[in-house]
Amino acid sequence: MTTDAESESDTDADAPGTYERFEKHVKRYHYVGDAGGVLQWDQEVMMPDEGTPARAKQLSTLSTVSHEMLTDDDLSGWLDELDGQNLDEGQRANVRETRREHERAVKVPSDLVERISETTSNALPVWKEAKAEDDFDAYADTLEEIIQLKREYAEAIDSDRDPYEVLFEEYEPYLGLDTAEQILERLRDELVPLIDDIDDSDVELADPFSGAYDEADQEELVRAALDTLGYDWDRGRLDTAPHPFSTGTQFDARVTTRFQAEDPLDAVGSTIHEFGHATYTQGLPREHYGTPLGDSRDLSVHESQSRLWENHVGRSRPFWELFADTVDDHLGVDAAPGAFYEAANTVHPDNLIRVEADELTYHMHIVLRFEIERDLIHGDLDVEEVPQVWNEKMEEYLGVRPDTDSEGCLQDIHWTHGSFGYFPTYSLGSVLAAQLYAAAEDDLGSLDGQIREGNFDPIHDWLTENVHAHGSRYTTDDLIREATGEEFTADYFLDYADAKYRELYDC
Amino acid sequence: MTTDAESESDTDADAPGTYERFEKHVKRYHYVGDAGGVLQWDQEVMMPDEGTPARAKQLSTLSTVSHEMLTDDDLSGWLDELDGQNLDEGQRANVRETRREHERAVKVPSDLVERISETTSNALPVWKEAKAEDDFDAYADTLEEIIQLKREYAEAIDSDRDPYEVLFEEYEPYLGLDTAEQILERLRDELVPLIDDIDDSDVELADPFSGAYDEADQEELVRAALDTLGYDWDRGRLDTAPHPFSTGTQFDARVTTRFQAEDPLDAVGSTIHEFGHATYTQGLPREHYGTPLGDSRDLSVHESQSRLWENHVGRSRPFWELFADTVDDHLGVDAAPGAFYEAANTVHPDNLIRVEADELTYHMHIVLRFEIERDLIHGDLDVEEVPQVWNEKMEEYLGVRPDTDSEGCLQDIHWTHGSFGYFPTYSLGSVLAAQLYAAAEDDLGSLDGQIREGNFDPIHDWLTENVHAHGSRYTTDDLIREATGEEFTADYFLDYADAKYRELYDC
Incomplete structure (x- = not known):
């Protein structure tokens, strides 16, 4: 005072x-x-x-x-x-x-919080066992119980509104479920035909990798990627974890990765993805640490930063023109930049697993989950119908049908954790990444040349100035308006995807 | 209910x-x-x-x-x-x-807690700078301020009692300062002549090490030491830290160590020391986790476990008979067990630094600090007299005089942290280690054969049963009585030290 x-x-x-x-x-x-x-x-x-x-x-x-x-x-x-x-x-x-x-x-009454916490804790081994045994029936009652509790939870917060909307707002309070739904519908309507055309294309993209690559060499490679992109090691570190994640504060934002012996691009992509999350965290204003002003905006914005670096930078042609030699240095893979670019962008519609999906089909995995979880919370879908509906939607969106529920509706942990309304934020993040990248290029001109030269300062600075430095000063919709001059839209993502993949697959 | x-x-x-x-x-x-x-x-x-x-x-x-x-x-x-x-x-x-x-x-009023916390925080860079510059005068006012605050602190807790006793009880509530004083006086009175005799001895103990040893090799060596002693890796891990320590719970008790290129025994000794702390923690009853029954007794008891393993096991002849080949395997040092035993027990009265001291002269460093800090808290010694008194006592107890205060009264961080009454617990721990080891051998017979064979189960089990499993069920004095059948005494340590070092130095 x-x-x-x-x-x-x-x-x-x-x-x-x-x-x-x-x-x-x-x-x-x-x-x-x-x-x-x-x-x-x-x-x-x-x-x-x-x-x-x-x-x-x-x-x-x-x-x-x-x-x-x-x-x-x-x-x-x-x-x-x-x-x-x-x-x-x-x-x-x-x-x-x-x-x-x-x-x-x-x-939310504290006894409900405790019941949810207890039920989801106990659900974890049930889900693991059901997934291991490919036995959805053994999991169905547990899932039903979680859904009931999450409905109660939504009702406690606001009994007058759509419970799925209330749950969605836990992860994304300011974008509006209607906006999210429109965007996911557009992804479904416009990506399904694109994926179909790719599936019909005769083009075979290059794959310069073969055999197994040493974990220590792969680690050196992803450390080199972080050096190249400008990760601030004085405020971070890299370790391995079974499910890569990033966590921390603007003073200490850490990255984890994992290594698949036969697929070094998995580690590169996942490291760059987590790097994107970490640069957001590192870019938050230090003077506001401990308050919303010094804290990141919600899940879609966080995911936009990881996807922007993973896809718009790390899956771009100029990045591989810059980075191809480094791959050769560490893994002894001597290939043209274009071959790495193609390998990083190969579309696999027949892949069944969300976390292994490519940039494009990934969104069909999300749309499917969104539609199912929304109907479950609304009571428009019974738990026992989930496997069948899952498989039908996989067939409809990707033309492939899982043989087992382990590779189908039992693959993800989210519902077992009680996370309903979380999945959409992954796709919203990709869509926002494209919109932000377009706005950055609108301000800075094409970034291809900078990336090819390894100069990432302009894009770092733009993102810091327009996104990171604001913390939670603006609501998410205002932040998007301030940064891009537009409402949240799928236009940029769909244009980007269409142009990139029709060129790659000549379709 | x-x-x-x-x-x-x-x-x-x-x-x-x-x-x-x-x-x-x-x-x-x-x-x-x-x-x-x-x-x-x-x-x-x-x-x-x-x-x-x-x-x-x-x-x-x-x-x-x-x-x-x-x-x-x-x-x-x-x-x-x-x-x-x-x-x-x-x-x-x-x-x-x-x-x-x-x-x-x-x-203790919360504003006093805050003033102590603030003052000691601010004192840290002052002490570091004074130590780096060998400038005690630059630190004197800060030390004076901390002493005043610690007197206030003791007075708030009990204004009727000796303030040093009140501070000592923060670290060791049940042994009694009078007991501690008697033990430290006996160490001084009986070790000084022993150290004098060693100093006069013509015996030169062996040193099989020469040159620098690779850090990775040293790490393999100390991991082998932990394997040999039976560290439970499922509930722990080993890392490096500038000042080795151990921390954790009965579910996860971790060890740290450090490596000196030219002195691999430093890493071995310090790892075994921290292993001793960690086995105590791992031995606490898991069913009582979170309560005093599942928590360790105070500093002297904790230190007794580290010193027992470091000195009575790790500095014993049978241990080196067991472990000499492992040193050869990792460092390529081919020497007789007796040579390692001698190297691990060489006495250096001319060493000025507490943390680098040998098993014997270490206690003179403690006695000196105890006498000085007690007089400071009592007001019987002025801060500006500390350097002179320090140097005189070094001369009196060890026959060596520091050239600088950096190697003298500025070497330790404890007073800057506000820790007065902490130093004695190091020596009390060694003394208790000897008493416990003697009690264990009284129950189990000589452990030399077991150690030589690498069978550490009997001593682990004895310590778990008589010390670890009790957590804080007994007060420290009761615990000692229960475990050893006697009051706390320096007899065993002094007998052990006298026999071991007179034999080694033929004096």
């Missing part, structure tokens, strides 16, 4: 005091969350096998502490007091984001 | 409910503390350089949350209610230990 403020009226004099107390509390809430992030990273990357029981207790305690901070009565009071106060734009953003999280959290 | 309890009288019906609420709270407190331990391990071992600002916020928030849990009014109420309740022995121990910590914590 300043001395000046003390001479003002009571109400005004209270305002800065309230905001400061509010902000201190918000920071503690964020710091506890980030501490949990370190524990999770450690669990995935470093923890010995038998550490799980203790780690589960530590994490669930941090999560309880965090929940108590978010639903705290003092916080309610401060949010009430700050309502209508004369705050600056940044302060208003911190209040808006905290209020949104707070209001959702206080609406 | 059971259904049966509900039919009992009001008071009895409340008892189990209170204890359960108490225990749930205590567990949360311990889990948050252990989460902080993971963050600290990460900071020392994994964190990139620029991660510090965020990590400092995360750790200080966890520390605040932890302090709030410990000083919580509900906890006060439960402790009052549980006073005189009919609890079992284990429950009483959990109440006793929690009450002790709670009562200390509530007595």
Whole structure:
């Protein structure tokens, strides 16, 4: 509180005091969350096998502490007091984001939170076993129970609205489910014919890789990729994890990757993807660490950063013109840049597994999951119908039918975790990546030459200035408008995909 | 609460409910503390350089949350209610230990806690700079300020007692400062003449090492040492850190080490030392994780486990008879076991640095620090006299005088951290190690043969049964009595040291 403020009226004099107390509390809430992030990273990357029981207790305690901070009565009071106060734009953003999280959290009874947590914990081994045994029936009751609980959860938050919309907003609060639906429908309507044409094409793309590649060599290669792209090692590190992820803060944003002996492009692509997430995190304003202003926007925006680097940079022709020699240096694969470019962009409609899908067919895997999970939450689809509907949609969208549910509707962990409404954000991220990349090129001119020369500063700077530096200052829709001058649209992604793949497959 | 309890009288019906609420709270407190331990391990071992600002916020928030849990009014109420309740022995121990910590914590005003935290934080760069510049004067005011604050701290806890005793009890609550003083005086009185005789001896012990050894080879060697001793890798891991330490829980107790190119025995000794700490942690009862019953006893007992393995096993003749070939395998040093044994036990009275001291002269470094810090807290010694008194005592106890304060009174970080009363626990740990080892051999017979054969199960089992499995069930003095049948005594350590070193140095 300043001395000046003390001479003002009571109400005004209270305002800065309230905001400061509010902000201190918000920071503690964020710091506890980030501490949990370190524990999770450690669990995935470093923890010995038998550490799980203790780690589960530590994490669930941090999560309880965090929940108590978010639903705290003092916080309610401060949010009430700050309502209508004369705050600056940044302060208003911190209040808006905290209020949104707070209001959702206080609406959900703690016994429901506990039941969801317990049910999804217990569901994990059931799902694993069902997947291993290809036995959907053994999992069906569990899935039904989770769906019921998630409906209850949505109803607790807002019983007047579409429960799937309420769940979707957990991951993407500002884009609107209607916008998401329109975009996913356009992807389905326009990508299915494109994929069909590719399937009919006689073109065989090059594959310069053969045999198995040493893990240590692959690691050197992906480290070289991170060096090339400008990863800030003083604020990050690279490790391996079974399911690659990125985590951390603007002071310490870490990347993980994995290695498949016969497919070095998997490690390269997945490393560049996680690098994209990490550069977003590293680009968040350090002075706002611990508040929404210093925190990333939601899942689609985060995914747009990973997809932009993975696809628009890492799967581009100029990138492979730059990077082909490095592959030769580390793996002894002497091929023309065009051959690597083709290998990185080969479309496999017959692939059944989402996480192994190419840039294009990936979205059909998402559309399918979106349609099924929405109908499940709405009660328009019974759990026992899932395998059949899954397989029919695979046939319809990709022309391929899984032989087993393990390779079909049992492949992903998300529903078992209780995550309904999460899948769409993957595709929305790709779509946004294309829109942002087009806006960057609109401002900077074509980036091909810069990429070919290994100069990634312009695109880094553009993304930092237009996305990263804002943290959660803007709502997601406003952020997109500010950065691109347009509403969120699938136009750029569809144009990009059409041009790129029709050229590659001559179709 | 059971259904049966509900039919009992009001008071009895409340008892189990209170204890359960108490225990749930205590567990949360311990889990948050252990989460902080993971963050600290990460900071020392994994964190990139620029991660510090965020990590400092995360750790200080966890520390605040932890302090709030410990000083919580509900906890006060439960402790009052549980006073005189009919609890079992284990429950009483959990109440006793929690009450002790709670009562200390509530007595210290939070602004004093904050001032100490701030002052010691700010002191760190001042001490580092003074040490680098060999400029004690630049550090004197800072040290004076810390001493004043620690006196205030002790006074807040108990203004009627010796403030140094109150500070010592932070690290060692049950041994009694008078016992500690008697033991340290005996070490001084009996080791100084022994060290003098060694200094006068003409015997030159063997040193089979020469030149520099590759870090990767040294790492393989210390991993082999951990394998040999029976480290449970499923509940631990080995990494490097500038100042080796061990941390974790009974589910995940990790070891760190460091490598000196020209002195592979440093890594071996320091790894075995941290292994000793980790086996204690791994031996704590898993079913009591999160309560004092599942937590280790205080610093002297922890140090007794590290010193027992480091000195009584790792510096023994039979260990080197077992391990000499392994050194040859990894470092290509082909020498007789006796040569390694001698190298591991060479006494260097002219060494100035505590952390580089041998098994014997180490205790003179501790006695000196103990005498100085006790006099500082008592006000019997002024800060500006510290360098002179330090150097005089070095001369008196070890016959050597530092040329600089950097190699003298500025070498250790402890006082800068505000740790007064900590140093004695290192020597008390060595003394207790000898007493426990003697008690184990009293029960099991000489362990030399087992060690020579690489059979460490008997000593592991004895320590687990007599020390580890008890957690904090007994007070430290009771634990020693239970395990050894005697009061805490320096007899065994002094006999061991006298016999071993007079034989080695023929004096």
